[in-house]
Amino acid sequence: MLTVSEVDAAYGRARVLFGVGLEVPAGSLVCVMGRNGVGKTTLLKTVMGTLTPTAGRITFDGQDITRMPTHLRVRAGMAYVPQGHVSFPQLTVWENLQVTLEATGHRDPAAVDEALDVFPALREFFKRPAGFLSGGQRQQLAIARALITRPRLLVLDEPTEGVQPSVIDEIEAAVERLHREAGLTVLLVEQYLDFALRLADSFVVMDAGEVVHAGATEELHDEEVRRMLAV
């Protein structure tokens, strides 16, 4: 479904990605792992188009999207939940969802209910500005916001980071359900090994801007792979 091949990316003159390749087959859950600062978030930003690669090619459903603007990628069926539970702080929870719905191609109001069925607790905070929610609530809102676009590929950047443990469980369960039951394709960046182990079909390990290991999840138990992930 998503193919990243030989992608280089840089922030100004600082190169961050060196020939990164990645394959996310339809219906799979692929986890990108690696220590801090190895380029995982940069890879996702390149996939979503906020950063344009200096070399290489990205295709989604066979279509070359390397230079496609971000909002068109979203309308094409890619949704992104950035790191750090981001929302529009001064918009209410309802407005956060509504503004996303209005920007989607389908504009089907039922999408809001579908997304809220995943995180029913959000209904209580409908009229509250998103900036006043807790980190965990905001992360639920962020995922709900992404689901409203009815994505075929969901890209998650460390969804459990900085979130209280009770909410981590809810988020994990939700991602698991979406993937297992609804068959949603997921590209996940996660440092939390247990979560990755339970959910992922395959994984890639990054180091210093390169993919140093790729394989099926069973291999994650390997001593060598564990060593690559050790801080």
Next chain:
Amino acid sequence: MGALVNQLPIGLSIAAVLLLIALGLTFTFGQMGVINMAHGEFIMAGAYTAYLLQGLTSQSFLIALPVAFAVAGLMGLLLEWSLIRRFYGRPLDTLLLTWGVSLVLQQLARDVFGAPNVQVTAPGWLVGGVDLLGVRLPYNRMFIVVLAVVCVVGVWLYLTRLPAGRRMRAVVQDRELAAYSGIATGRVDRFTFLLGSGLAGVAGVALTLVGPVGPGLGTFYIVDAFLVVVAGGLGQLRGAVLAAVALGFLNSYLEFWTDASLAKVLVFVAIIAFLQVRPQGMFVLKGRALV
């Protein structure tokens, strides 16, 4: 005492004009980080629109309001599309660029309309005034205040009730996330320019009621409008309203008590002192997420 009270409508109408001008500035500044020095020339364009239309029909002045909005708005749109969007993320370059555009537009006005000021005759129904509780309320100044209130309410409704306004607030608050939500941020930027520049054009028409029209009309107001933006907090509607009212009264009363130049100095001192205490302006984005 009487003179002091009569200064009230003057202060209010200055505040109203400043507000109309500052709205566009605060949006383009807050949303795109662009300091648009050519904003003043959209005021001028609005004022000359009223000048060109006068005498054409009996209601030329009222017709001039939407026409000036369209003329100035399209100028803003064109400026954004042709030049400014290529300079996003480079605030100093946009400052120089728009300043250059401002000079070119002023010279253009001089070539087309001549350097001397021209006068727009106020329609008959705006001549005179009414006495209310001992305060003399000139119709022209009251009209400006009503106009500004209508525009601000309109902008507020647009921002809070309409999908396009919601998109605009989303882009102001988090441009990247807006793109991730499927919003075409470039199109929203262009529309913000259209709206802000159009309001400056309306302010230009309003200004023809209280003074002559000349090529330098915009420069006279642009600095005060920027002060409103900075004191009110970037991209904040509430802040712009409060700051415009405060600055309008400060201006008119200080001018009344001292003289025009000393008043300017005192206003600057007041703003500098205020920004020492609250560098972020009156209002800022609030919430746990931003602490």
